Amino acid sequence: MQGASPRLTGFLLLAPALVFLIAFYLVPLGTMVEESLRSAPNDMDPRAGLHLFQYDRVWNSGRSWRALERTVRISAISTLLTLLVAYPIALFLFQVRAFWRTAILITIFVSLASSLIVRNYGWLVTLADAGPVNQLLLALGIADEPLRMVYSEGATIVALVHYALPFMILPIYGALTRIPPSFVEAAQSLGAGPWRALFGTVLPLSMPGIFGGTTLTFAICMSAFVTPLMLGSPATAMISQVAAEQFLVQLNFPFGSAMIVALTLVTFAILLAYTLLIRAVFRHHA
Amino acid sequence: MARLELDRVEVTLGGNRILHGVSLDVADGECVALLGPSGCGKTTTLRAIAGFTPVSAGEIRIAGRSVLGLPPHKRNLGLVFQDYALFPHMTVAQNIGYGLRMRGEDRASIAKQVAEALALVRLSDMAERYPARLSGGQRQRVALARALVIKPDILLLDEPLGALDRKLRDAMQVELKRIHREVGVTTIIVTHDQEEALSLADRVAVMFAGDIREVERPATLYARPKSRAVMDFLGEANLIPAEVTADGALRLPGGAEIPHGGAKPGLVRLGIRPEHMAILPAPGPGSIAACVTEIVFKGAHASLYAEGPAGLALSASLSPAALEAPPAIGETVHLRPDPAHLILFEEDPA
Ligand SMILES: Nc1ncnc2c1ncn2[C@@H]1O[C@H](COP(=O)(O)OP(=O)(O)OP(=O)(O)O)[C@@H](O)[C@H]1O
Ligand SMILES: [Mg+2]
Numbered sequence: 001m002q003g004a005s006p007r008l009t010g011f012l013l014l015a016p017a018l019v020f021l022i023a024f025y026l027v028p029l030g031t032m033v034e035e036s037l038r039s040a041p042n043d044m045d046p047r048a049g050l051h052l053f054q055y056d057r058v059w060n061s062g063r064s065w066r067a068l069e070r071t072v073r074i075s076a077i078s079t080l081l082t083l084l085v086a087y088p089i090a091l092f093l094f095q096v097r098a099f100w101r102t103a104i105l106i107t108i109f110v111s112l113a114s115s116l117i118v119r120n121y122g123w124l125v126t127l128a129d130a131g132p133v134n135q136l137l138l139a140l141g142i143a144d145e146p147l148r149m150v151y152s153e154g155a156t157i158v159a160l161v162h163y164a165l166p167f168m169i170l171p172i173y174g175a176l177t178r179i180p181p182s183f184v185e186a187a188q189s190l191g192a193g194p195w196r197a198l199f200g201t202v203l204p205l206s207m208p209g210i211f212g213g214t215t216l217t218f219a220i221c222m223s224a225f226v227t228p229l230m231l232g233s234p235a236t237a238m239i240s241q242v243a244a245e246q247f248l249v250q251l252n253f254p255f256g257s258a259m260i261v262a263l264t265l266v267t268f269a270i271l272l273a274y275t276l277l278i279r280a281v282f283r284h285h286a
Numbered sequence: 287m288a289r290l291e292l293d294r295v296e297v298t299l300g301g302n303r304i305l306h307g308v309s310l311d312v313a314d315g316e317c318v319a320l321l322g323p324s325g326c327g328k329t330t331t332l333r334a335i336a337g338f339t340p341v342s343a344g345e346i347r348i349a350g351r352s353v354l355g356l357p358p359h360k361r362n363l364g365l366v367f368q369d370y371a372l373f374p375h376m377t378v379a380q381n382i383g384y385g386l387r388m389r390g391e392d393r394a395s396i397a398k399q400v401a402e403a404l405a406l407v408r409l410s411d412m413a414e415r416y417p418a419r420l421s422g423g424q425r426q427r428v429a430l431a432r433a434l435v436i437k438p439d440i441l442l443l444d445e446p447l448g449a450l451d452r453k454l455r456d457a458m459q460v461e462l463k464r465i466h467r468e469v470g471v472t473t474i475i476v477t478h479d480q481e482e483a484l485s486l487a488d489r490v491a492v493m494f495a496g497d498i499r500e501v502e503r504p505a506t507l508y509a510r511p512k513s514r515a516v517m518d519f520l521g522e523a524n525l526i527p528a529e530v531t532a533d534g535a536l537r538l539p540g541g542a543e544i545p546h547g548g549a550k551p552g553l554v555r556l557g558i559r560p561e562h563m564a565i566l567p568a569p570g571p572g573s574i575a576a577c578v579t580e581i582v583f584k585g586a587h588a589s590l591y592a593e594g595p596a597g598l599a600l601s602a603s604l605s606p607a608a609l610e611a612p613p614a615i616g617e618t619v620h621l622r623p624d625p626a627h628l629i630l631f632e633e634d635p636a
Contacts, residue, residue, distance in 0.1 A: 183371050188338075190384050191389055191437060
């Protein structure tokens with residue numbers, strides 16, 4: 001390698017990863033984009049060449065548009081709920097003694113490794129008509145008859161929150177560990193009680209973690225497939241399910257591809273807007 | 287503004303006793319520097335006063351009342367942290383106003399006090415800046431203004447100038463002195479820079495290994511320290527083993543004797559500052575022969591280092607005039623301690 005420029009060396013080191021990315025990510029994506037610009041054989045009026053007909057359908061057919069809208073809504077609600085559940089856990093993790101911290105972190109990693117199907121099945125059982133949650137509600141007299149909780153948007157959201165929790169907790173915990181303790185102490189010395197010191201300084205300073213966690217969670221929820229399939233119903237289908245139906249049942253690859261590309265674009269657009277907003281609000285941070 | 291009393295304060299952290307009964311009495315409006323080597327417990331003392339570190343025994347009183355039962359936010363202390371801890375998401379004015387907002391003061395009164403505090407630290411034109419866009423010295427002043435604006439009973443500063451370069455540090459020392467004079471708040475300043483301690487404080491408390499060894503006015507502490515450790519820690523010092531003879535003279539290494547009354551016969555240590563060592567070309571009464579090992583130029587003066595009998599390390603100050611024709615390395619000189627500035631310490635039991 002004598003005489004090789006550092007740039008060439010760097011490129012050669014990156015090459016395997018680049019090849020992998022191109023072969024398994026960019027090529028299928030490109031194929032899908034191209035597919036989405038064509039007509040399917042069973043379209044009413046098949047046309048040759050590339051056109052935007054499938055996108056027109058995504059926007060104008062009631063089912064796919066509603067599914068896309070629902071996907072954004074479910075993802076936004078799930079992200080917000082995940083944040084609300086994850087933040088106290090991350091704070092606890094940050095404050096607790098080393099032994100407990102390790103125990104909780106291991107639990108989180110184990111849950112990441114366990115099968116999504118198994119976890120969703122767990123929620124199906126838990127939220128079932130005769131499941132423990134309903135039994136508790138009946139026993140406490142909160143409900144007179146078992147509530148229908150499974151196969152709904154709500155059940156989907158609960159399971160999505162559960163699934164996304166580690167992706168929210170870890171970045172927030174990471175951001176908390178980077179806040180120098182002197183900030184909280186400075187707030188306290190200036191007369192802020194523990195809670196006000198927390199909300200006045202820790203919360204704003206953990207913003208990078210909140211931003212990372214919400215971005216990850218939102219992207220994960222937008223592309224969710226198994227969870228809404230198991231815990232929702234056809235009436236609460238998310239866009240990935242509707243697209244899968246086109247791929248697997250209708251065998252309409254162009255229409256399915258257009259939905260996936262539309263999903264990708266919408267996700268990207270929302271996250272871009274979110275990033276710009278956060279940047280504008282927190283532009284003064286060092 | 288108030289008097290601060292530490293009464294045999296003990297702190298234990300992680301099973302280790304960090305403070306072994308620290309006692310200190312700071313008068314109303316006084317500025318005391320806590321000086322000591324790294325790890326001796328200066329920050330721990332400050333944190334105990336502020337309420338961030340639990341005290342296992344002893345008492346801390348502010349204005350005569352115990353504060354041990356009070357959480358940090360109720361102690362009404364102004365703290366300046368070594369890293370300043372300015373809130374990055376707030377402007378300079380918002381940072382300074384934070385403590386007043388926590389006290390529920392109204393907007394107009396906050397604005398007025400913030401403006402006054404900014405004027406005090408001479409940063410009036412920086413009110414709307416964010417900390418990320420300030421220089422180190424400016425951040426330091428914002429931190430000071432933020433701590434002072436709440437009219438604290440005690441101002442606690444932990445290595446406030448540690449992060450600044452030499453020149454800025456000198457300028458800020460002058461600023462700190464001016465501000466302390468104008469505000470007159472009881473102040474404790476932690477530092478391991480002895481020049482800073484000697485120049486800023488009304489009294490200096492020297493701390494070693496969790497103990498305050500001596501509390502004195504700077505000039506007294508430097509000229510007449512009570513212990514050998516303090517003499518050695520503060521500035522440069524010669525510590526010469528000597529013997530008090532039966533007829534009341536001091537026998538120096540090498541055999542020379544100087545008359546000295548009042549000490550019990552036995553082994554002693556003589557403490558003497560380099561500036562009180564005369565450098566003679568030929569042996570004189572009470573001089574010690576030594577071989578020059580190094581001459582170091584230090585700006586206002588120069589230091590001569592030499593090796594006396596039995597490997598004894600000695601140092602002396604060279605005046606600018608003497609530096610014109612300094613002794614050569616390896617040359618033998620004769621160093622004579624000025625009897626008027628000799629301090630006698632008991633020899634440590636070997
Ligand atoms: N949380 C802690 N748990 C256990 N030991 C600690 C803790 N904090 C500090 N110490 C120990 O207490 C001793 C005193 O620490 P302290 O920070 O007060 O020193 P310092 O005098 O401020 O030193 P420096 O000049 O380096 O800042 C040190 O030996 C340190 O290791
Ligand atoms: Mg310290």
